[in-house]
Amino acid sequence: MIGFLPLAERAVDAQLATLINSGRLEGHKVALSATPTTIELADTMKGILEGAGIEVVSVTNFQSPSSDQFAIDNEMDVNFERWVSEGADAVVAVPGASVPTTGALSRNGWDGAYVVTDSPGTDLGLLEGFGYGAEALVGSIAIVPADNADLYEAGQAGVKECIDTFDNAFDDDAPVELRPEDLRTSVVGLIVRSCQALELFKMIAELAGPDLTNDSFDAAADEIGAFTVTGVLGGSLGPGKRDYIDAGTALFVFDEELQRFVLG
Numbered sequence: 001m002i003g004f005l006p007l008a009e010r011a012v013d014a015q016l017a018t019l020i021n022s023g024r025l026e027g028h029k030v031a032l033s034a035t036p037t038t039i040e041l042a043d044t045m046k047g048i049l050e051g052a053g054i055e056v057v058s059v060t061n062f063q064s065p066s067s068d069q070f071a072i073d074n075e076m077d078v079n080f081e082r083w084v085s086e087g088a089d090a091v092v093a094v095p096g097a098s099v100p101t102t103g104a105l106s107r108n109g110w111d112g113a114y115v116v117t118d119s120p121g122t123d124l125g126l127l128e129g130f131g132y133g134a135e136a137l138v139g140s141i142a143i144v145p146a147d148n149a150d151l152y153e154a155g156q157a158g159v160k161e162c163i164d165t166f167d168n169a170f171d172d173d174a175p176v177e178l179r180p181e182d183l184r185t186s187v188v189g190l191i192v193r194s195c196q197a198l199e200l201f202k203m204i205a206e207l208a209g210p211d212l213t214n215d216s217f218d219a220a221a222d223e224i225g226a227f228t229v230t231g232v233l234g235g236s237l238g239p240g241k242r243d244y245i246d247a248g249t250a251l252f253v254f255d256e257e258l259q260r261f262v263l264g
Contacts, residue, residue, distance in 0.1 A: 105136030
């Protein structure tokens with residue numbers, strides 16, 4: 001079993017390295033906002049940040065089930081009061097907690113620094129669907145993977161070649177018109193993931209050789225080391241490592257005029 005996405009611990013290492021190297025948290029007192037299932041990950045993040053000389057003054061989560069938004073919002077408002085009372089002037093959402101964290105910060109008039117760490121937290125339509133404002137995003141940054149449109153426009157990671165190959169394979173009766181103006185649609189994401197899956201399998205299977213079995217495939221994954229596939233800035237497999245992505249997060253800033261995050 002080859003997992004395409006990184007394990008949570010490895011992903012957060014890469015995210016925080018990008019964040020720490022940016023210098024955006026220097027001199028800040030940080031609150032970490034987690035979910036019920038990510039409180040241990042929050043403790044890992046706390047250790048990484050403190051190891052880099054960044055002060056973490058508060059770590060919170062909520063206990064309500066995900067189906068009870070009203071209860072979550074109430075808990076998050078209490079957490080907000082804790083962050084303020086404990087002296088935080090920057091909030092970092094633990095991956096998976098960005099959406100309710102943004103809601104709490106926007107409701108309560110947060111004017112400190114804010115770091116989003118998951119892609120749903122950058123989706124203003126999703127925030128609106130939950131009834132959350134986006135006021136807290138003004139001046140915020142996001143440490144998330146670059147999306148397909150960003151990579152296409154930058155000519156990076158083979159995304160343009162993947163989409164253009166698929167696009168050019170159809171005539172005028174194509175079920176979906178795939179041109180640059182459509183790059184933020186879910187269909188394009190499916191195309192890129194298809195390229196990723198095919199390339200990932202191909203690289204390992206070719207190294208395994210013509211006698212392809214579970215054992216030879218597994219042995220090839222042990223040996224292959226670093227290689228890249230479409231839409232990924234860095235990845236590898238090796239002994240004991242079956243999650244592929246090593247790099248891929250980038251720093252985004254919220255553009256108030258465009259009302260979306262753009263590459264920083």
